[in-house]
Amino acid sequence: MTLLVDTGLFVRSDLGFRIEAPAFDVPADDLSRPDSRRSGLRSIFGAWCALAWAARALKPDRLPSTIEQLLRDKLLLDRSGQESELRALGTAFARARTFVPIAPRCLVDSLALYRMALRRSLAPTLVFGVRTNPFAAHCWLQSGACVLTGTAEEARNYQPILVV
Secondary structure, eight states: OOOHOOOOOOOOOOOOOOOOOOOOOOOOOOOHHHHSSOHHHHHHHHHHHHHHHHHHHHSSSTTHHHHHHHHHHHHTTTOSOHHHHHHHHHHHHHHTTTTTSSOOOHHHHHHHHHHHHHHTOOOOEEEEEEEEETEEEEEEEETTEESSSOHHHHTTSSSSEEEE
């Protein structure tokens, strides 16, 4: 527990209550299929800026406030009829992502696309999941019935523990 608290993502609590995992379905569809269309310089630059922002936002002293701010921004949006727009943005991000020289990481990619979506008044869902034996953590972005970052197959290997 000390190692987890030292990351800054967790805090100790003496409130003797049990935390239950959220009841949340992982979709079967994703955007992992190859797309032959090209990415424009604007898309590549947008992805690069969002990924650079996300990499800075992952510093242990900044991550909790980053997640809180993203959630506040999301709560201000009207979430009606966004599925096709989020899929299109996710597809454009995935195409542009291949040209950005920042190592792919699930949290960096998810935060970057989340921020890009919020700036377009779109409200995806950020999901954090874990598995045991061996322990591993993963996160992904999804919209309704589609995983936007990573693959649905990979996401289904994790139990969601936090949904933003």
